[in-house]
Amino acid sequence: MDTTQRTDQQRSADRRRRELLEAADRVVLRDGPQASMNAIAAEAGITKPILYRHFGDKGGLYAALAQRHTDALLDSLRAALDAPAERRERVESTLETYLAAIEARPQVYRFLMHPAEGGQGGDQGFDVGKHSAPLLRRMGEELAQVIEERLDLGPGSQQLARVWGHGIVGMMHAAGDWWLGERPCSRTELVCSLADLLWGRLAAAGDKVGGPGF
Amino acid sequence: MDTTQRTDQQRSADRRRRELLEAADRVVLRDGPQASMNAIAAEAGITKPILYRHFGDKGGLYAALAQRHTDALLDSLRAALDAPAERRERVESTLETYLAAIEARPQVYRFLMHPAEGGQGGDQGFDVGKHSAPLLRRMGEELAQVIEERLDLGPGSQQLARVWGHGIVGMMHAAGDWWLGERPCSRTELVCSLADLLWGRLAAAGDKVGGPGF
DNA sequence: ACAGGCTTGTTACTTGCGGTAACGCTACTG
DNA sequence: CAGTAGCGTTACCGCAAGTAACAAGCCTGT
Numbered sequence: 194m195d196t197t198q199r200t201d202q203q204r205s206a207d208r209r210r211r212e213l214l215e216a217a218d219r220v221v222l223r224d225g226p227q228a229s230m231n232a233i234a235a236e237a238g239i240t241k242p243i244l245y246r247h248f249g250d251k252g253g254l255y256a257a258l259a260q261r262h263t264d265a266l267l268d269s270l271r272a273a274l275d276a277p278a279e280r281r282e283r284v285e286s287t288l289e290t291y292l293a294a295i296e297a298r299p300q301v302y303r304f305l306m307h308p309a310e311g312g313q314g315g316d317q318g319f320d321v322g323k324h325s326a327p328l329l330r331r332m333g334e335e336l337a338q339v340i341e342e343r344l345d346l347g348p349g350s351q352q353l354a355r356v357w358g359h360g361i362v363g364m365m366h367a368a369g370d371w372w373l374g375e376r377p378c379s380r381t382e383l384v385c386s387l388a389d390l391l392w393g394r395l396a397a398a399g400d401k402v403g404g405p406g407f
Numbered sequence: 408m409d410t411t412q413r414t415d416q417q418r419s420a421d422r423r424r425r426e427l428l429e430a431a432d433r434v435v436l437r438d439g440p441q442a443s444m445n446a447i448a449a450e451a452g453i454t455k456p457i458l459y460r461h462f463g464d465k466g467g468l469y470a471a472l473a474q475r476h477t478d479a480l481l482d483s484l485r486a487a488l489d490a491p492a493e494r495r496e497r498v499e500s501t502l503e504t505y506l507a508a509i510e511a512r513p514q515v516y517r518f519l520m521h522p523a524e525g526g527q528g529g530d531q532g533f534d535v536g537k538h539s540a541p542l543l544r545r546m547g548e549e550l551a552q553v554i555e556e557r558l559d560l561g562p563g564s565q566q567l568a569r570v571w572g573h574g575i576v577g578m579m580h581a582a583g584d585w586w587l588g589e590r591p592c593s594r595t596e597l598v599c600s601l602a603d604l605l606w607g608r609l610a611a612a613g614d615k616v617g618g619p620g621f
Numbered sequence: 622a623c624a625g626g627c628t629t630g631t632t633a634c635t636t637g638c639g640g641t642a643a644c645g646c647t648a649c650t651g
Numbered sequence: 652c653a654g655t656a657g658c659g660t661t662a663c664c665g666c667a668a669g670t671a672a673c674a675a676g677c678c679t680g681t
Binding site: 333361387394 | 554557558579582584592601614615616
């Protein structure tokens with residue numbers, strides 16, 4: 194039979210694919226998300242058509258690339274989220290994990306948040322909602338699941354959990370992005386401030402006396 | 408003197424610029440953010456080089472375009488944020504305003520959040536932090552200012568306000584983006600859920616009894 | 622009234638990218 | 652040894668960004 198042979202070939206193809214992805218990774222890390230297919234092919238020591246045979250088009254390559262990193266990051270986050278500890282501690286440790294990741298490899302982070310999109314070819318009938326980085330969506334869903342699993346939110350808990358999941362992820366992301374650009378404080382301070390926000394300090398704060406016109 | 412003449416010319420140039428921006432607006436609204444310069448020029452009834460003379464490059468045009476919409480949206484938000492009402496009410500009305508805006512004109516919203524970036528020309532030495540939509544940054548800063556102005560946050564209030572500003576804006580954005588794609592609930596419900604989140608319901612919720620392994 | 626310079630517009634070009642077609646090479650199978 | 656399946660190449664197409672280089676109109680100075 195040719196099953197063993199097929200397997201051999203597939204294994205070889207998979208190895209190739211992984212090599213290509215690693216080369217692409219290096220280039221994207223160096224040149225940002227607008228790295229050209231030519232550059233990636235050159236880095237891998239081959240030429241364009243091979244890339245296209247493996248990944249279809251640029252979007253395919255970028256999707257494959259993104260999934261690797263997304264999976265890795267999500268694994269870390271799940272670990273922090275599922276740790277046996279107090280809620281506040283878990284939240285802080287999750288925030289910390291995320292921020293440490295984007296701090297350590299900003300190029301990767303940037304790529305994940307701002308995928309492909311380019312290209313002038315043919316159909317572009319993408320609706321709003323698809324453009325946002327899949328990483329954010331996945332994180333939001335994941336967090337929603339954990340929230341709904343662990344917390345007693347009364348009626349409508351599932352929807353509430355999803356809103357919160359996406360909302361919290363967005364908060365983390367935006368704050369992290371801003372922080373990464375300006376570095377106005379330490380990571381720990383940022384984590385604490387965000388946790389405070391989630392813990393209702395916004396609602397609890399008093400009005401400022403002597404404020405303008407108040 | 409030629410000052411009056413200069414003024415005349417400038418006025419004419421400004422009018423032209425506005426016309427061009429409106430044409431670009433129409434095209435972007437129709438074709439999304441990857442509208443070609445050729446298409447925009449055609450819509451305006453002229454040819455490419457004029458666009459380049461007015462806006463430098465595609466990024467310039469897109470920046471000018473984005474600023475118009477950003478300014479408009481920020482004005483609405485400021486109004487909701489500065490209304491004389493209870494804090495919770497103000498927060499909800501601001502969320503409502505933002506969500507209504509992105510719901511009414513998703514193409515504009517999509518464009519604002521995902522500007523230019525394309526093009527293969529020359530320098531691309533942009534650091535992380537610049538890529539995020541300027542709209543988000545501006546909203547974050549604006550909100551931070553209002554927070555710091557109105558709330559008594561104790562020591563370190565300025566930094567705290569900025570973290571919260573960007574965090575809350577990110578929450579709003581991510582939740583809105585997700586909501587716009589899936590429409591899992593009404594706008595009002597979404598607003599209420601988000602406000603609840605900001606009001607500390609996450610911290611206040613009880614652990615689920617009989618949960619997995621707990 | 623005519624030479625110079627400004628802005629406004631054009632056509633025609635270059636460069637560089639995503640994507641593809643058509644062709645070699647190797648190696649394994651009958 | 653013929654055939655065929657995969658890996659790889661060169662050479663090309665289409666298209667978009669961006670750029671000369673050139674052609675009017677209009678206003679000004681002498």
